[in-house]
Amino acid sequence: MDLSYSDDEKAFRAEVRAFLDEKLPKEMSDKIRKGEELGKEGQEKWHAILNEQGWLAPNWPKKFGGAEWDAVQRHIFEEESAAAYAPRIVPFGLSMLAPVLQKFGSQEQNDYWLPRILSGEDWWCQGYSEPGAGSDLASLKTEAVLNEEGTHYIVNGQKTWTTLGQHANMIFCLVRTDKKVKQQEGISFLLIDMEAPGVEVRPIILLDGTHEVNEVWFSDCKVPVENLVGKENEGWTYAKYLLTHERTNIAGVGFSQAGLTAVKRIARAEMSGGKPLMENPHFAARVARVEIDLMAMSTTNLRIVSKAAAGTAPGVESSMLKVKGTIIRQEINDLARRAAGAYAMPFASEAIEGSNLALPDPLNAGPVAAQYFNNRKLSIFGGSNEIQRQIIAKTMMGGGA
Amino acid sequence: MNFDLTEERQMLQDSLRRFLRDKYGTAERNKILESDTGFSADIWNGLAELGIIGALFTEDQGGFGGAGFDIAVVFEELGRAGVVEPFLDTAVLGGGLIADLGNDDQKAHIEEIIGGTLQLAFAHGEPASRYDINRVSTTAKADGDNIVLNGRKAVVVNAENANMLVVSARESGDVGDEDGISLYLVPADAKGITLQGYALLAGGRAAEVTLDDVSVPASARLGEAGKAFMAIEARIAAANVAICAETLGAMETACRLTRDYLMTRKQFGKPIGTFQALAHRMSDLLIEMEQARSAVIVAAGHLEHDRKARESHVSAAKNLLGRAGRLVAEDSIQMHGGIAMTQEYELAHIAKRIIMSDHRFGDTDHHLERYIALAAA
Structure with missing residues (x-):
């Protein structure tokens, strides 16, 4: 057992740090630190900077234009990025759709779509959840029927919780192509042009005032058969692959570390009883407890990451990391709003760019209460923590649970 | 012992609940939240006519209630409906301090308050005071017959709508001393007052x-010079009873919505409430809500008791409501899933009311520490 990083890994960390130091625009990291909305343009700018460096697709094989980093390298990159307040790359095209295309897509599909993901020409979003199909995703009803000529699918139905769908021009969807078989066996994986007739995007405003999710409606939308990924009615297999494949950052260790640093900074600025709140033993104990949990969880994460680097696909461990990782992140959000005291009350929000400028923020805390509420989503999306616990129980108790 | 409401309070509760059920739905409230004033004059006047504000004052003061249980009944209903109008600030805090300390001229304002025509704000907390109610660094200095106020007050709820501010300022002593604090009734348009207004996350503004050389006559002082602390503490205790009752009402709404959702939302072919993992959590929320209800009753019942009994029961309630409220808000959202995160759904606002109530007049931790200190005293 050796708890230190190898020399190569240390060198890699130094390289990442130097890159962030040089290439991450200060106005961008300032925005992230203050919890402000980066907007579409900002996202595209960072996307282009990473692409130029060849680091945009760390998980892709080199033959597709990726960096082909191992899991430890990816972990280091994510940790350094969070510490430097670098934007989070929108994952839908790069780390969700691309691995599916690379494994199950045709040569033509890979040749056409992958370069467009790297260049930023396409902005992808994900069409999985539906109003009636959340945790029970396989019950989805959006229907795709092949036309008589066999050239197009006609899609009807509604997707929901579509993150950043307002910016996207493409959506990958799970659609029902066979209603007669077992639910999971009648689902296909379809790529749909959002600018095509019959697609409508309606905003959903979240409780912190942000517009980050949408409803996407399809009415008689024509989708060329070339946009079917893999085989008809095998979409569920691809979706499951997608869900278990890209899970190295599921624990959000970097976000938690950055968040904990921010909590301490706020608690050093906030005064309580004439002393910094950080010196209050009660508050300090709360911080210490999370710090201890985070220390152990980040080591769990590294243990799993190293196994993955050695080629073993993580199984039930990703579910464990999702549950513990989101509990810790949410606890840190709770501490941040607690620390800010009465100054957590103003409606600071990421909703409108620059909208927080007129607000009092003597602690330089940013929109801590809005972030606390917004991040309630962490334990809901991507398979709720209840679903993750069910997966753990089923796996560990041999289906008896 | 008798835990039933008196007939008068029962009638007050019924009429208030009916009024709010008819007039204060999610869509109506969202319009109020988005308005420039963050406030509905119609709702304010309607509730004043219903006698809601009068119920927060004693008969001696011109009202017909004013006890801990009156405050609890009113605010539980306001909380149930997620009302954002500043009854706490105008009536319990501002009006209450005038009633407790004011001379006859000052007390004349209470009639206007009860009638709904006068708005107040309590300008007490400061940027470096957090939840310490004795830390006042705003100064009050005599200048001939006048008093000159200088300082800065933080997150003053309802300041923009207020006709008058009740401002705390130090006449003598060090920044943390209980002695030496006075209260002044200052017209909101007095020269030297600058407001930087903003919306609040849970509604209202x-x-x-x-305060930059704000000059007021010495007659603007409420009560004796430098002796306002005990009245401030007692009024904040009443405000905390109101906040706890309001949070309890909001928790009831959260639990009702969650229970209904668990019984109707189907996944995997059956209502999700039939899954034991969720059913047991729902049960825990209901258990905690009963705990919260009892804590509110005990705190309200001790509001007229001696200082130590009053303060320790209020701190106990604020601590318990902080813990139970967080559990109810977070678990209600979690058991709903994404729908509870949307602005259009009632629970989103209710959850914000519950959580943000922990940021006024002392949070869960502050009141735990205070409870311990009071027990040791």
């Missing part, structure tokens, strides 16, 4: 208030 507040402002940073800067």
Whole structure:
């Protein structure tokens, strides 16, 4: 057992740090630190900077234009990025759709779509959840029927919780192509042009005032058969692959570390009883407890990451990391709003760019209460923590649970 | 012992609940939240006519209630409906301090308050005071017959709508001393007052208030010079009873919505409430809500008791409501899933009311520490 990083890994960390130091625009990291909305343009700018460096697709094989980093390298990159307040790359095209295309897509599909993901020409979003199909995703009803000529699918139905769908021009969807078989066996994986007739995007405003999710409606939308990924009615297999494949950052260790640093900074600025709140033993104990949990969880994460680097696909461990990782992140959000005291009350929000400028923020805390509420989503999306616990129980108790 | 409401309070509860059920739905409230004033004059006047404000004052003061249980009944209903109008600030805090300390001229304002025509704000907390109610650094200095106020007040709820501010300022002593604090009734348009206003996350508005050589006559002082602390503490205790009752009402709404959702939302072919993992959590929320209800009753019942009994029961309630409220808000959202995160769904606002109530007049931790200190005293 050796708890230190190898020399190569240390060198890699130094390289990442130097890159962030040089290439991450200060106005961008300032925005992230203050919890402000980066907007579409900002996202595209960072996307282009990473692409130029060849680091945009760390998980892709080199033959597709990726960096082909191992899991430890990816972990280091994510940790350094969070510490430097670098934007989070929108994952839908790069780390969700691309691995599916690379494994199950045709040569033509890979040749056409992958370069467009790297260049930023396409902005992808994900069409999985539906109003009636959340945790029970396989019950989805959006229907795709092949036309008589066999050239197009006609899609009807509604997707929901579509993150950043307002910016996207493409959506990958799970659609029902066979209603007669077992639910999971009648689902296909379809790529749909959002600018095509019959697609409508309606905003959903979240409780912190942000517009980050949408409803996407399809009415008689024509989708060329070339946009079917893999085989008809095998979409569920691809979706499951997608869900278990890209899970190295599921624990959000970097976000938690950055968040904990921010909590301490706020608690050093906030005064309580004439002393910094950080010196209050009660508050300090709360911080210490999370710090201890985070220390152990980040080591769990590294243990799993190293196994993955050695080629073993993580199984039930990703579910464990999702549950513990989101509990810790949410606890840190709770501490941040607690620390800010009465100054957590103003409606600071990421909703409108620059909208927080007129607000009092003597602690330089940013929109801590809005972030606390917004991040309630962490334990809901991507398979709720209840679903993750069910997966753990089923796996560990041999289906008896 | 008798835990039933008196007939008068029962009638007050019924009429208030009916009024709010008819007039204060999610869509109506969202319009109020988005308005420039963060406030509905119609709702304010309607509730004043219903006698809601009068119920927060004693008969001696011109009202017909004013006890801990009156405050609890009113605010539980306001909380149930997620009302954002500043009854706490105008009536319990501002009006209450005038009633407790004011001379006859000052007390004349109470009639206007009860009638709904006068708005107040309590300008007390400061940027470096957090939840310490004795830390006042705003100064009050005599200048001939006048008093000159200088300082800054933080997150003053309802400051923009207020006709008058009740401002705390130090006449003598060090920044943390209980002795030496006075209260002044200051017209909101007095020269030297600057407001930087903003919306609040859980609804309503507040402002940073800067007092720059604000000159008021000595007759604007409420009560004796430098002796306001005990009255401030007692009024904040009443405010905390109101906040706890309001949070309890909001928790009831959260639990009702969650229970209904668990019984109707189907996944995997059956209502999700039939899954034991969720059913047991729902049960825990209901258990905690009963705990919260009892804590509110005990705190309200001790509001007229001696200082130590009053303060320790209020701190106990604020601590318990902080813990139970967080559990109810977070678990209600979690068991709903994404729908509860949307602005259009009632629970989103209710959850914000519950959580943000922990940021006024002392949070869960502050009141735990205070409870311990009071027990040791």
